[in-house]
């Protein structure tokens with residue numbers, strides 16, 4: 001009976017520790033992106049629908065959060081991964097009507113450069129951030145693949161978030 005009570009106590013304290021750690025990582029995540037998340041140009045992404053019922057801003061926030069978790073877990077540059085996640089789709093137009101309006105039928109290939117140009121006007125980007133924004137569309141951009149581990153993480157989190165957002169359409 002005592003042994004069982006001890007096991008339960010250990011389990012309870014482990015769960016408490018995990019909850020504490022999760023809260024701390026969430027707070028640290030928000031600290032690392034808060035200036036980006038509140039920037040008026042970045043906030044404009046809320047105007048543009050992206051996957052399913054999700055707008056560009058929410059999608060970027062989702063990618064930033066998963067980037068932060070995975071990169072911190074693997075001891076990579078979690079802060080840069082989160083900040084670039086927040087900026088990776090800063091193309092600032094509705095891609096659903098973009099081709100009809102502009103004649104650019106290759107949004108999937110061109111938007112990383114548009115987002116990179118827009119993001120560069122707002123922030124001095126480091127090597128990891130540049131790589132994430134420019135190369136997040138691999139494998140669509142077959143010859144343009146990430147050069148950093150954080151960039152590879154983003155190719156996965158971006159697709160994962162996109163799939164979850166699309167499946168939550170209704």
Ligand SMILES: [Fe+2]
Nearest residue numbers: 088089111137
């Ligand atoms: Fe994208």
Ligand SMILES: [Fe+2]
Nearest residue numbers: 059088089158
């Ligand atoms: Fe994306």
